[in-house]
Amino acid sequence: MTHASLHPPRLLKSWGDEAVVFDASSCNTHYLKPLALMLYQTCRDHPGYTSTDLGVADSPRIHDLTAETLTNLRKVGLLESA
Amino acid sequence: MKLLQLPRAELRRQLAGAGVWLRTGPFSLKVQSRIPSVAESLAKLYGQFEVRSVHEAFADFHVSVNPPANLRRWLRPQVNFSFDGVKPFKPLPLVQAYPMLEQGLNWCVSAHAHQYLVVHAAGVEKNGRAAILVAPPGFGTSTLVAGLVLSGWRLLSDELTLIDCKTGWIHPLPRPVRLKNESIALIRSFSPDAFLNRTSRDTAKGTVAYLRPPKESVRRQHEPAQPGWIIFPKWVADGEPQLLPRSKQQSFQFLTQHAFNTSRLGAEGFRVCSELIQQADCYDFQYSRLDEAVAVFDHLATSAATSKAVN
Numbered sequence: 001m002t003h004a005s006l007h008p009p010r011l012l013k014s015w016g017d018e019a020v021v022f023d024a025s026s027c028n029t030h031y032l033k034p035l036a037l038m039l040y041q042t043c044r045d046h047p048g049y050t051s052t053d054l055g056v057a058d059s060p061r062i063h064d065l066t067a068e069t070l071t072n073l074r075k076v077g078l079l080e081s082a
Numbered sequence: 083m084k085l086l087q088l089p090r091a092e093l094r095r096q097l098a099g100a101g102v103w104l105r106t107g108p109f110s111l112k113v114q115s116r117i118p119s120v121a122e123s124l125a126k127l128y129g130q131f132e133v134r135s136v137h138e139a140f141a142d143f144h145v146s147v148n149p150p151a152n153l154r155r156w157l158r159p160q161v162n163f164s165f166d167g168v169k170p171f172k173p174l175p176l177v178q179a180y181p182m183l184e185q186g187l188n189w190c191v192s193a194h195a196h197q198y199l200v201v202h203a204a205g206v207e208k209n210g211r212a213a214i215l216v217a218p219p220g221f222g223t224s225t226l227v228a229g230l231v232l233s234g235w236r237l238l239s240d241e242l243t244l245i246d247c248k249t250g251w252i253h254p255l256p257r258p259v260r261l262k263n264e265s266i267a268l269i270r271s272f273s274p275d276a277f278l279n280r281t282s283r284d285t286a287k288g289t290v291a292y293l294r295p296p297k298e299s300v301r302r303q304h305e306p307a308q309p310g311w312i313i314f315p316k317w318v319a320d321g322e323p324q325l326l327p328r329s330k331q332q333s334f335q336f337l338t339q340h341a342f343n344t345s346r347l348g349a350e351g352f353r354v355c356s357e358l359i360q361q362a363d364c365y366d367f368q369y370s371r372l373d374e375a376v377a378v379f380d381h382l383a384t385s386a387a388t389s390k391a392v393n
Contacts, residue, residue: 009349
């Protein structure tokens with residue numbers, strides 16, 4: 001399970017299907033490509049979702065890509081493992 | 083009173099004594115130096131800037147460039163930059179005194195002026211819209227800025243773009259434009275009437291010279307400009323000029339990477355950057371010839387002015 005860290009606050013600005021997000025805890029700004037943005041927003045809006053909930057378990061390629069993106073989002077501190 | 087109205091001997095006397103008070107954009111400086119080449123460059127490059135009595139006016143930054151008190155005053159002579167009595171940099175050879183003053187002034191602004199989002203970028207303005215030019219060193223930004231301001235664009239800044247956190251507008255800081263290596267001859271050939279000071283060799287950036295800011299840019303140095311474009315220029319050896327739209331996300335990332343104080347400003351810095359990117363058109367720009375580059379910028383400014391008139 002993965003959810004977006006609740007605190008400290010983040011600021012998100014999107015243009016089309018990409019975005020930049022400011023993390024107040026690190027004072028870093030991250031550039032989110034479409035998949036990363038979609039996953040970040042989904043996890044933020046639905047804390048506790050699993051990869052099955054995310055609907056990516058059926059395709060190995062998409063599953064791997066999603067797993068890699070989630071790992072990257074956790075690495076930069078935008079998501080936390082539950 | 084303008085600095086050029088001070089007789090040269092009086093300028094040298096004041097500079098070597100209590101210092102000279104100067105207004106550059108939103109900042110006031112008190113500059114002190116006993117080095118003749120510093121006095122000479124200040125007289126030639128800052129002639130149009132306002133000066134006041136150093137004893138009567140408040141100064142944001144108190145700086146000096148002087149030889150050290152030790153043997154290096156005479157033996158392979160060096161120079162120190164000092165800010166409020168503190169020396170933030172290692173000494174440099176005496177012949178680099180003036181470039182050291184300019185670099186020191188840049189440091190004063192980037193390290194202290196947190197009422198602005200300070201971006202390592204140049205700024206020019208025409209027809210009421212400003213172009214912010216952001217690129218890594220060596221991409222031809224200062225050359226392009228020099229070409230533009232010698233072709234009628236207003237100089238907002240060469241090294242540091244100051245974005246007002248409240249209004250999002252750009253505050254001018256029209257100090258001399260630093261040109262490096264081949265750019266010096268290029269600008270001399272582009273505009274034979276342009277004034278460049280004496281070159282300094284063997285600096286960290288190679289040979290450098292400074293272009294005097296246009297009189298009109300200095301006269302309008304308290305007039306902020308509305309951002310119109312964020313442009314990422316790159317000089318290439320051969321090729322037609324190309325102006326291609328750049329994604330706002332990538333522009334945002336690049337801009338924040340080149341800002342000095344986004345971490346310090348935190349969420350406010352993010353907001354200022356977001357609003358700036360939102361209102362500006364973002365482009366990658368590649369050019370080889372300066373006159374062609376100026377023509378592209380002129381077209382951009384004319385199109386914007388026409389569109390504004392229609393709307």
